[in-house]
Amino acid sequence: MAEPTKQNWTTVDDYLAETLVGHDAALEAALAAQREAGLPAIEVSPLAGKLLSLLVRISGARRVLEIGTLGGYSTIWMARALPADGLVVTIEAEPRNAEIARASIATAGLAERVEVRLGRGEHVLPALEGAEPFDLVFIDADKESNTLYLDWAARLGRPGTVVVVDNVGRDGDVADPASDAHGVQGTRAGLALLGEDPRFDATALQTVGVKGWDGVAIAVLV
Ligand code: DHB
Ligand code: MG
Numbered sequence: 001m002a003e004p005t006k007q008n009w010t011t012v013d014d015y016l017a018e019t020l021v022g023h024d025a026a027l028e029a030a031l032a033a034q035r036e037a038g039l040p041a042i043e044v045s046p047l048a049g050k051l052l053s054l055l056v057r058i059s060g061a062r063r064v065l066e067i068g069t070l071g072g073y074s075t076i077w078m079a080r081a082l083p084a085d086g087l088v089v090t091i092e093a094e095p096r097n098a099e100i101a102r103a104s105i106a107t108a109g110l111a112e113r114v115e116v117r118l119g120r121g122e123h124v125l126p127a128l129e130g131a132e133p134f135d136l137v138f139i140d141a142d143k144e145s146n147t148l149y150l151d152w153a154a155r156l157g158r159p160g161t162v163v164v165v166d167n168v169g170r171d172g173d174v175a176d177p178a179s180d181a182h183g184v185q186g187t188r189a190g191l192a193l194l195g196e197d198p199r200f201d202a203t204a205l206q207t208v209g210v211k212g213w214d215g216v217a218i219a220v221l222v
Pocket of ligand 1: 042043044140141166167182183
């Protein structure tokens with residue numbers, strides 16, 4: 001049996017991605033553009049991007065809200081999975097990231113299916129109130145604000161809306177109530193909300209792979 005090392009998780013992730021996901025010019029160009037621009041390499045893995053696209057399809061989502069665009073990699077995955085009249089609204093706080101994401105989304109031929117809103121979630125989210133509800137919400141931004149983002153997901157969704165939260169494993173630190181590791185307290189607060197707030201029905205799965213040891217929470221609005 002192989003040892004459970006990051007190197008071996010990566011080998012297995014690469015094998016699964018090669019077998020199930022394959023290669024895609026637009027997605028690889030988006031990654032190259034964000035690497036070139038020096039953005040942190042913290043986008044979702046190819047297998048996780050495929051999971052997001054499958055969740056969009058399984059849920060029949062037409063309107064997707066993403067909080068945390070980075071360079072648009074996950075955005076492209078989800079936008080691709082939408083029907084022709086579908087829309088991703090994606091929120092990004094860093095102007096440089098938003099600029100790179102907009103360019104990659106346009107190169108992927110998805111400019112009409114994606115709106116990149118520049119600003120911090122707390123400022124941009126209230127402006128989305130009153131529009132049609134979102135069918136799927138992907139939260140992948142500053143972890144300190146996860147409870148705020150989850151509250152907005154509940155307000156901007158409808159019963160049946162799928163809510164996905166990235167990075168809920170945090171190298172195992174998430175189980176340590178005293179941890180001061182980056183993002184852990186915000187992640188824990190978000191998970192506590194998912195467990196206690198009657199608007200959500202949620203679970204979470206740990207993941208290992210190219211991004212190390214982490215996890216993803218998946219919830220539905222009640
Ligand atoms: C970090 C953020 C992410 O969204 C991620 O997927 C991995 C790491 C971070 O801030 O360290
Ligand atoms: Mg993430």
